[in-house]
Amino acid sequence: MSVLLLKLAAPLQSWGVASRFARRDTQQYPSKSGVLGLIAAAQGRRRTDPIEEELVGLAFGVRIDQQGTMVRDFQVAVSLDERTKYPLSQRYYIADAVFIAGIQGEPSLLEGIRDALLRPKFPLYLGRRSCPVAEPLVLGDLREGSLRDVLLDTSNWQASEWFKRRQPALLRLPIYRDRLPDEMPDVLEEQVRDVPLSFDPVRREYGWRTVLNEHAQVLNPQGKAANHDPLAAFGGA
Template structure:
């Protein structure tokens, strides 16, 4: 199989899979439905268009390269005639987060996705419209690899200031689809995160199984060691 890697980085991101009413939460890592929605927008699909099966069939995974900070925003709204005031809403975001996302599928389909992301038909957002894409999404060319291999070997994308605060060896969490032929987890995590319809009138999502893993990498710019006895000439 072939894999396309994406870098998801911006001042704010928000990947809700369980938002309800006035409370709009975010997952700690990008959702499959959110990334497929981003790809669909780049390809020129409207929200009311049927979702192509070739997109939902893509295997998906994400690696947390820079864990962001959870922030909360309060929002109020009124009607245009100022007669109706709507309830206060709470919206959650990830600030300064960086992720490597991967989609696995047919190489010809991935090449089309790559080209669409480089020249999108519609504006692209990292989960919500208040979180626009601020840098190039595509990481390199199409890889001849499996989804787990690509996520474990991709170059670390964390910011330099973040790397300088981390130890010499860094553990990066990975969350990905269970691939065909893999044994199921004894206690699988299931999330309602496969888009069936993006239509605002009736959004629908199906379930998928998420497998949690990790990879370890060497940090080229680790935080300097500190000994409280150094000032006295000790070690």
């Protein structure tokens, strides 16, 4: 199997999986439904079009290369004739985050997705229309190997330079990925309703997927050295 890596970076991102009424939340990492919707838009599919099974069947995972900051925005709307005022809504975003998203599948399918992302038919957004893509999405050529192994490889760490200087010399990058069919259940897994069955605005539908949480360690030469040793008072060996 092969893996296509995408760099999801922009001033704002929002990946809601449980938004209701006037509150629009975001989870701390990109959703599978959101990234598949981005791919479908690049391919020129409309929201009312059926979702291809081969697209839903792709294994998906995310590595948080740069932890962003949660921000909240208040919005008020009125009708065009100004007669109707709508309730105050709260919308949450992730600011200054960088994610590496990986999709695992057959090389021919991934190559078609890569070509579509390089020449998209519709504008691309990171979760919401207010969050346009700010950097090239495709991160190099296809990688050979499993989704897990590719996400654990930190040689392509994409954090900004200013972010690296504020981090320790050794840090752990969270990974959230699909549990693959040949993997045993894990205590760190959770069920997330994040598999798109229909993007139709009239009736959006989502199924469940099993998500595993892991970490990748990365050495940070620009990081801050630890300046406190709690065992120093006991002397050296």
